[in-house]
Amino acid sequence: MTETHSTMTLPGSALWMINSLEPHARAVAERVTERVVGTVPELGGRGRERFAHLVLTASHNAIRLFIDRALGRETPSTAVDDLFRKLGYREAARGRDRDGIDNAVQAAVAEISDDLRVRAAENELSAGALNAINRAVTAFIDHLTDQIAIGYASGVQARDQDVGVARARLLERLLAGGEADDVDVQAAVAQWEVPDRVSVLAVRLADDQTIQADVVGDLALTRPGGSPQVVLCATDDVDEVVARVRSAQPRSRVAVCWPVPASDVPAAWRWVNRALELVHSRVIPRRPVIDCSRYRTEIWLHAEPVMRRQLAQELLEPLFAETENSREILSETLLVWLETRDSAPAIAAKLGVHPQTVRYRWKRINELFGDALHDPEFVTQLLLVLKASVPLWLAGDQSDFQLYKSNQEK
Amino acid sequence: MRGLALLLAALPAAIALLPLTWWIARRRSLGEGITWLSRGALTAARRVDLVLLDRWGTVTTGELKVASVEPLDPDHDRNLRWFAGALGHAAEDPVARAVARLSTRGKLSGVEQYDGVGISGSVDRHPVRLGRPDWLGMEVRDGLGVTVGVQVDARPIGYITVADDVRLDAAEGVRRLREIGVEPVLVSDDTEKNTRHLAESCGIERWHAAIGPADRDALTAEHRDRGAVVASAGRKPVPSADLVLGLDVEDGARLTDLDVGRIATALALSRRCARAAARTRGFALAWGALGAVLAALGTLGVAGAAVAALAGCAAVGAVAWRA
Numbered sequence: 029m030t031e032t033h034s035t036m037t038l039p040g041s042a043l044w045m046i047n048s049l050e051p052h053a054r055a056v057a058e059r060v061t062e063r064v065v066g067t068v069p070e071l072g073g074r075g076r077e078r079f080a081h082l083v084l085t086a087s088h089n090a091i092r093l094f095i096d097r098a099l100g101r102e103t104p105s106t107a108v109d110d111l112f113r114k115l116g117y118r119e120a121a122r123g124r125d126r127d128g129i130d131n132a133v134q135a136a137v138a139e140i141s142d143d144l145r146v147r148a149a150e151n152e153l154s155a156g157a158l159n160a161i162n163r164a165v166t167a168f169i170d171h172l173t174d175q176i177a178i179g180y181a182s183g184v185q186a187r188d189q190d191v192g193v194a195r196a197r198l199l200e201r202l203l204a205g206g207e208a209d210d211v212d213v214q215a216a217v218a219q220w221e222v223p224d225r226v227s228v229l230a231v232r233l234a235d236d237q238t239i240q241a242d243v244v245g246d247l248a249l250t251r252p253g254g255s256p257q258v259v260l261c262a263t264d265d266v267d268e269v270v271a272r273v274r275s276a277q278p279r280s281r282v283a284v285c286w287p288v289p290a291s292d293v294p295a296a297w298r299w300v301n302r303a304l305e306l307v308h309s310r311v312i313p314r315r316p317v318i319d320c321s322r323y324r325t326e327i328w329l330h331a332e333p334v335m336r337r338q339l340a341q342e343l344l345e346p347l348f349a350e351t352e353n354s355r356e357i358l359s360e361t362l363l364v365w366l367e368t369r370d371s372a373p374a375i376a377a378k379l380g381v382h383p384q385t386v387r388y389r390w391k392r393i394n395e396l397f398g399d400a401l402h403d404p405e406f407v408t409q410l411l412l413v414l415k416a417s418v419p420l421w422l423a424g425d426q427s428d429f430q431l432y433k434s435n436q437e438k
Numbered sequence: 439m440r441g442l443a444l445l446l447a448a449l450p451a452a453i454a455l456l457p458l459t460w461w462i463a464r465r466r467s468l469g470e471g472i473t474w475l476s477r478g479a480l481t482a483a484r485r486v487d488l489v490l491l492d493r494w495g496t497v498t499t500g501e502l503k504v505a506s507v508e509p510l511d512p513d514h515d516r517n518l519r520w521f522a523g524a525l526g527h528a529a530e531d532p533v534a535r536a537v538a539r540l541s542t543r544g545k546l547s548g549v550e551q552y553d554g555v556g557i558s559g560s561v562d563r564h565p566v567r568l569g570r571p572d573w574l575g576m577e578v579r580d581g582l583g584v585t586v587g588v589q590v591d592a593r594p595i596g597y598i599t600v601a602d603d604v605r606l607d608a609a610e611g612v613r614r615l616r617e618i619g620v621e622p623v624l625v626s627d628d629t630e631k632n633t634r635h636l637a638e639s640c641g642i643e644r645w646h647a648a649i650g651p652a653d654r655d656a657l658t659a660e661h662r663d664r665g666a667v668v669a670s671a672g673r674k675p676v677p678s679a680d681l682v683l684g685l686d687v688e689d690g691a692r693l694t695d696l697d698v699g700r701i702a703t704a705l706a707l708s709r710r711c712a713r714a715a716a717r718t719r720g721f722a723l724a725w726g727a728l729g730a731v732l733a734a735l736g737t738l739g740v741a742g743a744a745v746a747a748l749a750g751c752a753a754v755g756a757v758a759w760r761a
Contacts, residue, residue: 351591351592353563353565354591357562357563357564380545381544381545381562381563382520382524382542382544382545382561382562384516384517384520384541385520385544385561385562385564387516387517388514388517388520388521388564388590391513391514391517392591
């Protein structure tokens with residue numbers, strides 16, 4: 029079949045007509061897609077638009093490949109073959125039989141045949157030349173049908189594998205930010221429908237502990253081994269999943285991300301890991317279950333630790349030159365002022381000091397930072413770096429000051 | 439009957455033996471915030487011709503007051519008052535009490551006092567030191583009063599000077615003492631310069647500066663040796679003085695307030711009391727003698743003698759009351 033496909037010989041008039049078809053390949057592919065989608069509406073399921081796009085891509089590339097081969101151009105067929113295998117795999121993975129996709133192929137062939145007849149009539153092509161083209165098209169379609177069959181067989185095989193392996197593969201795809209279509213296929217193979225909104229959990233476990241997949245059952249996907257261990261579930265099930273995890277591993281700490289679409293799972297996984305790191309550094313209180321939605325600011329502010337450290341060295345240099353006590357109270361006061369822009373009595377009430385103490389501190393702050401405090405850009409950066417740094421300092425992190433000292437000594 | 443008339447007519451003379459003027463003087467003194475604790479004290483008071491006035495409470499209110507606040511940076515004026523005042527509340531010495539009146543109380547921690555030097559502590563977590571400028575490494579000031587330096591966050595922010603809070607009527611009290619022949623002498627534990635300034639501000643011509651509690655006995659004895667009858671007035675008057683005037687003394691005169699005006703009043707009362715006593719005695723003896731003569735001559739019967747006795751007693755009482 030591949031030989032027939034690769035050694036296409038056509039009379040000159042047929043070649044001329046196929047050559048004239050080349051600029052219209054896209055339009056023909058669109059008509060084919062329209063007919064396929066209209067003829068076999070059950071194909072595609074929830075991802076109907078993606079399926080239509082896949083059919084369009086596959087048919088367009090197939091038509092171009094056919095034209096190239098007919099005109100004797102050396103063009104590899106690998107990409108087109110993969111597309112048709114993918115179509116077959118997709119349908120098999122979804123548990124559908126071959127009838128749907130066979131009907132689709134027939135619809136596509138019918139549309140192409142109609143198009144060729146019309147063009148042959150318009151170009152007064154001989155019957156012999158038209159028959160030659162039809163034979164070539166039939167051989168080409170047979171080749172593509174074979175690719176669909178190969179893909180379908182792979183899909184069936186994947187469905188027959190261990191569902192746990194399939195779910196692990198689905199989780200990998202989600203964490204890697206795989207394409208939606210691919211995720212859908214993997215979800216079908218894993219028999220685990222990916223909901224519109226998911227919750228991502230990071231579970232910090234004690235040494236050598238792990239959460240087996242059966243702990244969360246069908247409610248969630250997880251990947252045993254390693255700490256933090258990832259758990260992913262529908263947002264509606266998150267309370268139940270957390271309860272099961274905590275019941276199985278009472279000493280564990282679970283960071284729960286706010287609901288996200290499946291495409292944002294990689295980011296959510298970063299956020300929950302960062303939340304656990306911030307718990308470790310005491311920026312976030314140490315609780316068994318960390319609701320990350322309450323700590324979005326901290327998670328965001330600490331997204332770039334190196335940038336925070338560099339900005340702190342640059343912007344807070346006047347404070348670092350102060351004594352530890354002075355640095356602590358001045359930075360605390362400056363942060364409250366930047367956050368609230370309140371009056372001295374209001375800030376004093378927040379800090380539990382006398383209003384004149386706040387005025388004194390404000391004078392010291394002005395002496396330290398000078399006109400820079402009138403620069404909105406500087407003030408914004410100052411707010412962010414203080415908001416990120418002060419909780420670290422209060423938690424006992426001395427690295428900023430040690431770095432400042434070592435830089436001074438150089 | 440004539441004998442009875444004679445006894446009745448002489449009765450007013452016997453009243454002269456009663457301490458009428460003492461009773462009246464004591465009663466009137468109470469109204470002035472003066473309690474004579476013995477007749478001897480009142481008697482001694484009329485002889486006093488020199489009074490040693492302790493600086494604390496006699497010509498001053500007994501407290502210091504802030505005379506000036508001098509921030510090194512004008513913007514630190516309120517900060518200086520606030521931090522120094524807040525720390526001042528932690529100490530009991532007169533300088534700290536005066537400084538404390540500059541502000542309300544604040545959150546204090548880690549307060550430590552250094553005798554004769556100063557005080558340190560944290561106000562709203564800011565380390566603050568208040569004390570002698572040389573202790574704080576600040577330039578020493580040589581003006582009137584007591585000048586302390588103030589440091590916040592290990593940085594000097596200014597000076598506060600406190601001085602005696604002179605009573606508004608101190609000069610008037612001193613003048614009244616002189617009017618009754620009593621010389622006021624100021625005794626102070628402060629420096630020569632400050633003592634001289636205080637004495638001059640209230641019209642006192644003699645003073646003794648830098649006199650501590652241990653030196654006061656000797657100073658009193660020195661004046662007594664020169665022939666003066668010495669009164670000692672103050673919170674802790676010298677017991678060896680001829681008369682002591684204080685707030686909680688066991689003998690002498692106890693005053694509700696040590697102000698020099700009240701001291702002048704006490705000494706003036708003692709003098710008036712002495713004069714009234716002599717006058718009353720003379721009047722009573724004269725009345726009694728006249729009645730006795732008339733009764734002896736038979737001019738006064740028993741009834742007349744009784745009337746004369748009653749009238750005489752009333753008259754003696756009236757004379758004593760006018761003291």
